[in-house]
Amino acid sequence: MLILPKRHLVLENDKKTNPSALNEKAGISPPEIISSAVAKNIQKFRNSQPTSKELIDGILSGNITALSRAITLVESTNPDHLIKANEVINACLSHANKSVRIGITGVPGVGKSTFIEAFGKHLTNLGKKVAVLAVDPSSTISHGSILGDKTRMEELVKDPNAYIRPSASGETLGGVARKTRETISLCEACGFDTIIIETVGVGQSETAVHSMVDFFLLLKIAGAGDELQGIKRGIMEMADAIVINKADGDNIKKAKLAKTEFNRALHLFPAKKSGWIPTTASCSALTKEGISEVWQTIEKFLAQTKENDYFYKKRSEQNEYWMLETINEQLKLNFFNNPEIQKLLDSTKKAVQNGETSPFAAAQLLLKTYFK
Structure with missing residues (x-):
């Protein structure tokens, strides 16, 4: 017969009376914050598939939910969704082409999202309806994408005259999503008169966005290069304007110097077919300094290119x-x-x-x- 020491018996009894803190105790179930009937209705709505006509009518009436669902349908790789997506796009085409399309690019960390929020708020204050198509890079390993641009645009996302749609770049090169071009048409049909495309920001290879926008804006930061950039054919060659962001605090002098350097670089490029001479400027998305001047530059560009018909010719070539x-x-x-x-x-x-x-x-x- 095995006789246990007294100390061991105490420990065994202690386990029964004082269970480990690691053990989970039954808690109080949380109160029901939503009725089961409402939950079922929400689930039913999310699982329901609207018809092409319902999506088209919703988009043309300015319904954001219908627009979002149509974009999801367009971005789908499911072959069954292709016919339905084409029906929606074809019905919306006659209501498209009535906006200004602005592409904004720059290296990671240049402040694209912060700039777009400040710029977008400036446009909505002017009475514009702004749609932001933010493209996030997809992982080549997990194939996932964070799609976190809305969290960076806290003020713009709450603006009733703004719409932010993040999309994953997938396997598409060039800093744009696979269906960005179709998404632009849907946003235009929904009543948005200013479309902003925020690209991945991968550097000089990011040029595909140029083939779908009217104005191409390149964001830079001080210390990113000098006039030697002018001989590097690539994304700078396509820019209609270069804006030095983060020109605030101790960085103001550096931004002014960078602006001068890029001005020199632009003189090394051949003349543009549009007749437009690219400009440089500095701004601070944080303090909103220089934001209004960027829009004034875009307005001048649009006026000049529409007058010499380059604007319409470029749209035809893009199609x-x-x-x-x-x-x-x-x-x-x-x-x-x-x-x-x-x-x-x-x-x-x-x-x-x-x-x-x-x-x-x-x-x-x-x-x-x-x-x-």
Whole structure:
């Protein structure tokens, strides 16, 4: 017979009378803050799928919920949603093309979101209806995106004349989302007269946004470069204006110096087809200094380009460009959704990885199979 020491018996009894603090005790269930009937109605509304006509009528009447649901439909990669999305877009096209499209880009940390909030508030105070299409980078590892731009624009998001729509860039290069061009048309049909596209901000490769906006604004910060940037063909070459942000506090002198340096850099670029001479300016999105001057610059640009017809010519060229881009995208989608390609793809990938065939020969095999 095993006799336990007294100390061990005390510990065993203590466990029964004083359970560990790590054990979870049954608490008081929280009071019901919403009735079950209301919860069911909300769930039913979210699960319901509006018809194309309901979405179209909602968008044309300025309903933000209908606009958001239509954009989600347009961005969907589900082939079943494509027909419905095209119906909505086609019905809205005749009500589009009545806005000013402004692309805003810059390196991460330049203050794009803060600038857009200050700029957007300035526009809504002038009576404008502003839609902000914020594009967030997608992770190449998890394929996820934070979509946190609304949290940075606390004031603008509460403005009844503003609408902020974050989207993930996905696998699209160039700093724009896959369906940004279609989203612009839907926002215009919903009554927004100023469309702002905030791009990913990946640097000089970010040029696709230029093909869908009227005015291209490049945000810079002091210390980001000098006139040598002028010989680096890329995103600076496309900018209609360069704005040095964060010109406040001890940074004011540095911002003025950067403005002078970029002015010199702009002289190294060839003349633009629009006849517009790019400008430089400094501002502070924090103190709102220089924000109104940025809008005045855009107004001057619009007046000049509409007078010489460049504005309308560029819009026509952009429509042609995006027609070709849509064809390329649809061909790619059809290729990878083809049943024969899906059967061959895994084995072909393994053959390439094992060095049994070259990537070019494998691609030719898949293409021949697709076009049979």
